[in-house]
Every structure is written in structure tokens, then in C-alpha cells.
Amino acid sequence: MWSYDKRLQYPVNIKNPNPQLAKIVITQLGGPDGELGASMRYLNQRYAMPYKEGKAILTDIGTEELAHMEMISAIVYQLTRNLTREQILESGFAPYFVDHTTGIYPQAASGMPWSAATIQSTGDPIADLFEDLAAEQKARLTYDNLLRLIDDPDVRDPIKFLRAREIVHFQRFGDALTNLQHNLDAKNYYAFNPAIDIRPPQNNRLPMRPGNGMNNMNGSGMNSNGINNNEMSEEFAPPELQPPNMQSR
Amino acid sequence: MNERETLLNRVRMYDFALVEVIEFLDGHPNNSAALAYYSKMRTAFDKAASDYEDQFGPLTAREVDTRSGNWNWINDPWPWEGADN
Numbered sequence: 001m002w003s004y005d006k007r008l009q010y011p012v013n014i015k016n017p018n019p020q021l022a023k024i025v026i027t028q029l030g031g032p033d034g035e036l037g038a039s040m041r042y043l044n045q046r047y048a049m050p051y052k053e054g055k056a057i058l059t060d061i062g063t064e065e066l067a068h069m070e071m072i073s074a075i076v077y078q079l080t081r082n083l084t085r086e087q088i089l090e091s092g093f094a095p096y097f098v099d100h101t102t103g104i105y106p107q108a109a110s111g112m113p114w115s116a117a118t119i120q121s122t123g124d125p126i127a128d129l130f131e132d133l134a135a136e137q138k139a140r141l142t143y144d145n146l147l148r149l150i151d152d153p154d155v156r157d158p159i160k161f162l163r164a165r166e167i168v169h170f171q172r173f174g175d176a177l178t179n180l181q182h183n184l185d186a187k188n189y190y191a192f193n194p195a196i197d198i199r200p201p202q203n204n205r206l207p208m209r210p211g212n213g214m215n216n217m218n219g220s221g222m223n224s225n226g227i228n229n230n231e232m233s234e235e236f237a238p239p240e241l242q243p244p245n246m247q248s249r
Numbered sequence: 250m251n252e253r254e255t256l257l258n259r260v261r262m263y264d265f266a267l268v269e270v271i272e273f274l275d276g277h278p279n280n281s282a283a284l285a286y287y288s289k290m291r292t293a294f295d296k297a298a299s300d301y302e303d304q305f306g307p308l309t310a311r312e313v314d315t316r317s318g319n320w321n322w323i324n325d326p327w328p329w330e331g332a333d334n
Contacts, residue, residue: 055323
């Protein structure tokens with residue numbers, strides 16, 4: 001579960017309202033490569049990750065992205081304080097204003113509302129991690145484009161911080177991919193090795209219940225550790241799995 | 250129920266009490282009974298959390314004991330994997 005710290009990860013203190021900038025910065029809240037999508041992407045993908053390093057990386061980066069969402073929202077909020085009618089009409093902010101006033105709504109710079117169609121969660125951790133690496137690069141280039149358009153140092157400063165985080169996260173997802181490929185099959189040059197076909201190590205749960213599409217590509221009914229799927233049913237359904245009795249009172 | 254689940258349920262219980270009273274206090278910031286309850290639950294939560302963490306590892310990445318020389322934050326099981334792990 002989560003808890004909330006009453007602070008921004010990096011400070012946002014903007015002196016001059018500027019609805020024109022708000023209209024483009026908001027794309028990093030609700031755009032196709034924005035922070036909301038980043039967080040939802042990683043936090044939803046982590047359930048398919050078979051190894052502890054990857055689970056931790058997706059959890060912790062997905063959590064940091066929530067803090068980035070808050071920073072972007074703070075930038076948009078501060079850029080749209082105390083607007084005059086003229087500022088709204090002349091800045092191109094009017095279409096946003098009629099729908100949302102100065103409320104924070106997750107949308108792209110184009111006005112397209114945030115959509116889960118901008119993310120994937122494939123159940124295949126290699127495919128997911130390649131998406132994540134691409135997502136970090138796309139977010140980084142979006143910040144590059146914002147920096148090309150923004151002069152105000154008060155706005156540039158937190159944007160530069162966020163841009164740097166994209167670069168670091170790209171490295172961390174690289175770590176996760178290296179770890180995953182090593183664990184799945186280090187000799188698999190083509191990195192084609194669906195995780196659903198393997199049994200995760202030690203005391204880990206199977207990614208899928210036995211007898212439910214677990215067959216390997218060779219059609220033998222064995223997974224890549226040579227374990228017959230039908231023999232595992234008992235092991236994964238022990239009787240003490242009953243939920244605790246919650247009725248005492 | 251194993252020891253881990255017993256201690257974790259204690260953490261969950263006091264954490265849930267805190268969640269409830271925090272949300273209540275947000276709308277009733279001067280309620281002295283709620284303030285006293287918050288204070289009591291926070292003490293109980295802190296103890297329950299450290300009892301759990303002493304035996305079963307960190308509940309947050311800010312509470313990792315590095316004396317083991319190992320980043321045990323990543324250790325299985327993760328919460329979505331169920332109590333039988």
C-alpha cells in the first residue's frame with residue numbers, strides 16, 4: 001500500500017502566471033508519454049515480473065512517477081493562478097478553461113484526455129521492459145521539447161530535474177532487463193523467451209495457475225525446468241491457504 | 250496463520266485504525282477524542298511495524314537495515330503474491 005509525504009520531490013516556485021506554458025506542460029501529466037501514464041504502466045506491469053529485482057524496480061519507479069505527477073500538476077497550478085480574462089483569451093488557454101476552469105485535468109497538450117490506450121501491460125516482462133525503456137526516452141524528449149519552448153527559469157528548473165530522472169530511470173530499466181534476460185535464459189541471443197513458460201525461482205508463485213495455458217513452445221506440457229505442470233496442482237493449493245477468520249466481534 | 254502473517258495483520262490493524270482516524274480528523278480537526286485515538290494508534294503502529302521488521306524485513310525502502318550487507322528490500326515475497334509464499 002501507499003502513504004503520502006506532504007512535500008514535493010523537488011520544489012516548484014513560479015512567480016509569473018503563464019497559461020500558454022500551462023497548456024503545453026500539462027502534456028506531462030496526461031499526455032501519451034506523461035507521468036500519470038508512466039506510473040500506471042510500471043505499477044500495473046510489476047505483477048508479471050518474475051524476479052525480485054524487477055519487481056522492486058517497477059514498484060519504486062512507479063511510485064516515484066506519482067511524485068512527478070504531483071510536480072507537473074504543481075507547475076500547471078502555479079502557471080494558472082490569478083489569470084485575467086485577457087490572458088485566458090490571448091494565450092490559447094480558453095479551450096481548456098471552458099471545460100476545466102483552472103482545475104487540473106490529465107490531458108495531452110493537444111487536449112486529448114489521458115487514456116490507458118497510451119500504455120501496455122503485456123504479461124511478458126521482456127516486452128514490458130522494452131516499452132518502459134522507450135517510455136523513458138519519449139518522456140525525456142518531451143521534456144527536451146518543453147525546454148526548447150520555455151524561457152522562464154522558474155519553470156525550466158523543475159522540468160530539468162524531471163528530465164534528468166527520465167535518463168536515470170532508463171538506466172534502471174536497463175538493469176532490470178539485464179537481470180531478466182540473465183535469469184530467463186542467458187544464452188537466448190534473441191531475447192525471445194516468454195516468462196509465462198518458466199517457473200520462477202524458490203518460493204515464488206507461478207505467474208499462472210497450472211493447466212491454464214502453461215505449456216511451453218515445444219508442446220510437451222513441460223515447462224523449461226522440465227516440471228510436468230499437472231504434478232504441481234497440489235503444491236500450489238495447500239489447505240492452510242484459507243483466509244483468516246475475521247468474524248471475532 | 251504463520252508468525253509473519255500474525256505480525257503483519259497487527260501492522261495492518263493499527264495502520265487501518267490510523268487511516269480511518271486520519272480521514273476523520275481531516276474533516277474534524279479539533280476533535281479531542283479522535284486526536285487521542287490517533288496518538289494511541291500511532292504508538293501501537295510503530296511498535297507493530299518494528300516487531301514485524303525485526304523478523305521479516307523492511308515494510309518501506311526507508312527502513313532497510315543495511316547491517317546485513319544486503320539490500321533486502323527486494324526480497325520475496327512481494328505483497329501481491331499472497332500469504333502462502
